[in-house]
Structures are given as C-alpha cells and as structure tokens.
Amino acid sequence: MxxxxxxxxxxxxxxxxxxxxxxxxxxxxxxxxxxxxxxxxxxxxxxxxxxxxxxxxxxxxxxxxxxxxxxxPGFIDAHHHLTQSFGKAAGFGEPSEIFRRIWIPLEHSLDEETAYVAAKLAALEALRGGFTTVTEAGTRAPVDVATVAAATQDTGIRCVLGMVCHEEPDHGEQHLARWDDATLIHPSLAIPIPEIATAETLRDTARLCADAGTVFQIHVNEHLAAVERSLERHGRRPLEHLHDIGALGPHTLAAHTTLLTPPEMRLLADSGAAISYNPVASAWKGNAVAPAHMLATLGVRFGLGTDGTRGDGFRLADAAEFAQRLAYGLDTGDSSCGGGWSWLEHATAGSAAAVGLQELTGEIATGKAxxxxxxxxxxxxxxxxxxxxxxxxxxxxxxxxxxxxxxxxxxxxKGWPPDWDGPAFVEHAADIGGKVLEQAPLQRVHSTSVEHRRTSNGRGCDR
Structure with missing residues (x-):
C-alpha cells in the first residue's frame, strides 16, 4: 500500500x-x-x-x-530577534522604539541557559509556522552567539546568524570564519542602528561582509525618533548617512525602511541593497508601512520578516499584502497590490536573495537544498x-x-518535532521565561489588556 x-x-x-x-x-x-x-x-x-x-x-x-x-518552499524569515521570544506579549500596545524599554532590558537579563531556551522557543515557533530559515539580527544578551547557534541547530532550522559587532569590530572576522563546518549556520554581521557606531565602524563592517559574501544587517528608517536623531547628528537621514559613508551596497540588509523619501527609494534601487519588509511589526509597534510594492517596481530586492512578532509564514504573507492595500492600494484604487503570487515569492525566493542564500534555498529546483x-x-x-x-x-x-x-x-x-519532546520543552520554556520577565527591569507604558479594560472609561461588564 x-x-x-x-x-x-x-x-x-x-x-x-x-x-x-x-x-x-x-x-x-x-x-x-x-x-x-x-x-x-x-x-x-x-x-x-x-x-x-x-x-x-x-x-x-x-x-x-x-x-x-x-x-x-519553506518560508524564510528575513528579520528575527530569537532571544526576545519571552517578551512578545510585553510589547503589545506599546509605542514605538520599545527596544530601549523592553528588548534591551530583557536581553540583558539573559544568561547562557535562558538565552538558549528563548532562542529555541522562537525557533520552534518558526518551524510550526512553516519557516525553514530564520535571520537572526544579533542578540544583545551577554552570551556567546554560539548559544543562539546551538538552539537553532538543535531545533534543526537554518539560520543566518547575525553577530552585533560595533563594540568589538575585530571579532567580526572571527565570527564569519567560525561556522565553516556548520551546514545550517550562515554567519552575518550586524549593527543594530547607525547612531550607535562610528562612520568608520559602519563602513568597515559593511566592507567585511561584502568581502565575505554575506549580509550586513542594520535597522534603518524605522521610527520617526531615529530619523530625527540622525538629522540632528549628521544632517542626513539614516539611509542617506549609510550611503554617504560607503556602507550601503548589495551586501546591505536594511531592516524595516518604513520611512522613505523618493530619493531614498532611488538610493536603495541604485545601491543594490536589500530590505526586510516587516508588516506585522509596522502594525504592532511601528510608525509606518514600508512601500514594498513601489520598491519592488523599482527593482529593490526584499524579503519578508517577522521581527520576532509571530512565527507564522502564512499570516506574514497575508499581512504583507494587507498592509500594502491599506497603506497604499486604497488611495490609488489598486485592488491587487502585487497579486497573491508576489507575496509568496518575497516570502520564499525573495527572502533567500535578500539574506544572501539565493544559491542555496528559497525555491523547489534541482540542486537547491x-x-x-x-x-x-x-x-x-x-x-x-x-x-x-x-x-x-x-x-x-x-x-x-x-x-x-x-x-x-x-x-x-503535524506541528511537533518527531525526534524530541516539543510539548515538554514548551512547558520548560514557559517556566523559565516567566521568571526572566519577573526579574527583567522592563518599562511598560501601558497596562495589560485586562487592567486597561478595568481602568478605562468604558468598563463594560465591570459597571
């Protein structure tokens, strides 16, 4: 049979x-x-x-x-923060730039054990959502990135492993050479945002990635505050600054790029840089939606990223189309906004190209993984x-x-690993994650939804 x-x-x-x-x-x-x-x-x-x-x-x-x-093809997450998985719900309803009040305090509270569990929990969620590759943007946890690598390898998911290197630039070259024998790990270098590094460090890191044939990851033009800080410091917007100092090129993977002027769109197209379009992040904690359909028309390469929001490939593709329709299609009468095929393509082959894995994965083709x-x-x-x-x-x-x-x-x-106990691990992660959240010095602006309902003017059933 x-x-x-x-x-x-x-x-x-x-x-x-x-x-x-x-x-x-x-x-x-x-x-x-x-x-x-x-x-x-x-x-x-x-x-x-x-x-x-x-x-x-x-x-x-x-x-x-x-x-x-x-x-x-499996979905490819072009932008993730694996060690932030314990804090997903802590960011609900919060204003933008929560990395200062939630993500940095959370990650700084992790040690080797808790960072491993957080990363493995995120990797398992990604698998359940149909992702076969995740692109780790670089943890700020005070641990060796080998901890994150171990979590993804033990889960069996492919990982573009970013390492934050602006504080110790010399370690970047070591990281890129460290994973030659790891079939599922593809090293990358990252600087979280342009304003925390010197022009020399940004330029040298980008060139190191270009020489190594990997991607240089950086958050760019995500929030109004970040754009204004760059204007105050350099007289240029973040993307313009990267271009001026020679850090923008085909090796660049710019996360978010939600706030773009027409000249900046042209810069992306002319430089050959790729972006990660993160539509769920825009809805949950952003200031705007990246003009992904326009960028595609201009020839800008881009993939779809979760930004650690939720590891669900189908809902990510849906959000990508839905956000474009709401942000741009309704105003112009564009009822297609790229059609269904384009969002599947950018979630798979497009993401593979954006993160530098186009020769390896992203499509069902002879010779590909x-x-x-x-x-x-x-x-x-x-x-x-x-x-x-x-x-x-x-x-x-x-x-x-x-x-x-x-x-x-x-x-x-059918939703669970065949060779290790996924449900038992989830219970373990819930216990550890809860303890981390209790101890981490998070600063939330808003209360939980239950508390918000109780204190709001419309009390509903509490009246």
Whole structure:
C-alpha cells in the first residue's frame, strides 16, 4: 500500500537515503505545477520535473504519493530577534522604539541557559509556522552567539546568524570564519542602528561582509525618533548617512525602511541593497508601512520578516499584502497590490536573495537544498480551489502544514518535532521565561489588556 501523509509511517520515510515524492502539486517559481515529482538525496533536490520523466529516470525508487498536498518552499524569515521570544506579549500596545524599554532590558537579563531556551522557543515557533530559515539580527544578551547557534541547530532550522559587532569590530572576522563546518549556520554581521557606531565602524563592517559574501544587517528608517536623531547628528537621514559613508551596497540588509523619501527609494534601487519588509511589526509597534510594492517596481530586492512578532509564514504573507492595500492600494484604487503570487515569492525566493542564500534555498529546483513544506490543501478553507497563490496568502493556515523538511531532514510532523519532546520543552520554556520577565527591569507604558479594560472609561461588564 502506498504510504500516505495521513499515516505516522511518513516520519520514517525521511530516514531513507533517497526519496521520490509525488505531491498533488509543486509550487514552482512560475506557479503551481501538477503531475510533477521530486527526488531528494544528500539534503538537496536531485531531480525536479514532470512526474512521467522523473519516474522513468528513477524506476529504482518507490514513489511516495501525497494526495491532497502541495509541496512548496519553506518560508524564510528575513528579520528575527530569537532571544526576545519571552517578551512578545510585553510589547503589545506599546509605542514605538520599545527596544530601549523592553528588548534591551530583557536581553540583558539573559544568561547562557535562558538565552538558549528563548532562542529555541522562537525557533520552534518558526518551524510550526512553516519557516525553514530564520535571520537572526544579533542578540544583545551577554552570551556567546554560539548559544543562539546551538538552539537553532538543535531545533534543526537554518539560520543566518547575525553577530552585533560595533563594540568589538575585530571579532567580526572571527565570527564569519567560525561556522565553516556548520551546514545550517550562515554567519552575518550586524549593527543594530547607525547612531550607535562610528562612520568608520559602519563602513568597515559593511566592507567585511561584502568581502565575505554575506549580509550586513542594520535597522534603518524605522521610527520617526531615529530619523530625527540622525538629522540632528549628521544632517542626513539614516539611509542617506549609510550611503554617504560607503556602507550601503548589495551586501546591505536594511531592516524595516518604513520611512522613505523618493530619493531614498532611488538610493536603495541604485545601491543594490536589500530590505526586510516587516508588516506585522509596522502594525504592532511601528510608525509606518514600508512601500514594498513601489520598491519592488523599482527593482529593490526584499524579503519578508517577522521581527520576532509571530512565527507564522502564512499570516506574514497575508499581512504583507494587507498592509500594502491599506497603506497604499486604497488611495490609488489598486485592488491587487502585487497579486497573491508576489507575496509568496518575497516570502520564499525573495527572502533567500535578500539574506544572501539565493544559491542555496528559497525555491523547489534541482540542486537547491530540500527545504520545503507539505501543506494539506484538502481543507474547507482552500476548496474549491481556483487561484492557489492567492488562496495560500489569504486563506491558508499553519495548522495545514503536515511536514517541515530542512536539508532533506524531517524537522516537524503535524506541528511537533518527531525526534524530541516539543510539548515538554514548551512547558520548560514557559517556566523559565516567566521568571526572566519577573526579574527583567522592563518599562511598560501601558497596562495589560485586562487592567486597561478595568481602568478605562468604558468598563463594560465591570459597571
């Protein structure tokens, strides 16, 4: 009997040296393709093509049929803060620039053990949301970044591992050379915001990344206060300052860029820099929404990032389209705002290009890493199906993800790791995270939602 994704025996199939999968459809760069198959071996897609062609070429393999499932690229989070996972709810309803009042105090309260647990909790959430790669923007916890690397490796997720290096620039080169033998770790350098580093440090760090073929991560033009600080200090906006000192180029990954003038959009396009478009962060704690659709039209490379808000790839793609429609489409009568396909593309291949992994992952193609999702499409939300890319963006949910595979290895099966106790770890993380939050000197402006309701003018049931 042909194995079915409904059966737990599917977990054991990925232990085979080679695997031939026949899903209902593949999500290829040009769109969904039916009657296609893939062969996986040594962690990569050895063959992607029409099923008849693949079956004829590999008659030695027993095909695994996956009715009702689409095989699609895993989502790639272009901007994350893994060691901030304990504090997600502490930032709800807070004004912008909460990094000063919440994130820095929280991360400074972490030690090796708690930083590891926080990062692993974030990585597990990312897996559950369909992410096969996360881009860590650099922790400010007083720990070796190897702690974060260990958490992601133990979870099995691919990680672009940023290291904050403005205080010790000499350590940057060591970090870039440290992970040569780590298949899931891709080193990067980061300076959180331009104003905390000298022009020389910004320029040298950017050049070091360019020479190493990796990305230089930096938050730019995210909040009004940051823009005004830059104008006061340099007479230039943050992005303009990076350009003036020679730190803006194809190696740059600029996070957020929500506040852009037309000349700055032109700077991004001309420099070849990439951005991380973080729509949920804009809604939760930002001042504006990045003009992502306009930037795409100008040829600016960009990926989608969570900024540590919630690790859910489908909801991120939905937010990306939804934010563009509200911020720009309604005013111009643009009812498409890039169409469903563009947001899937930027969440996968576009993100891979933005974080420097375009040669490795981001699409279902021969020679690329076998980083993919098996998504159950035989659900009420997606039937009857008429336009799968749009449906995946607006209607799909992470609970439809049957399997998450990274480098050919099964990392998640029906929401949980097949080779370690995910629920037990979550209980452990809840206990540790609660203690960290009690001790960290966080400064919240607003009360919790329950307290807000009690003290608000409209007391509702409390009257």
């Amino acid at each position: 042909t194995p079915s994704p409904k059966s737990e025996t599917m977990q054991h199939l990925f232990a085979h040296d080679e695997l031939l999968l026949l899903p209902e459809a593949l999500l290829l760069p040009e769109g969904p393709a039916h009657e296609y198959a893939v062969v996986i071996a040594d962690g990569i897609f050895q063959h992607v093509g029409p099923a008849r062609e693949v079956l004829a070429a590999r008659s030695d393999l027993e095909p695994v049929r996956l009715p009702g499932h689409i095989l699609m 076998a980083d993919f999702l098996l998504v159950d499409t035989n659900v009420p939300e997606l039937q009857p199906s008429r336009d799968l890319p749009w449906e995946l963006v607006r209607l799909a949910n992470r609970d439809q993800i049957t399997a998450v595979v990274i480098g050919g290895q099964l990392r998640l099966w």
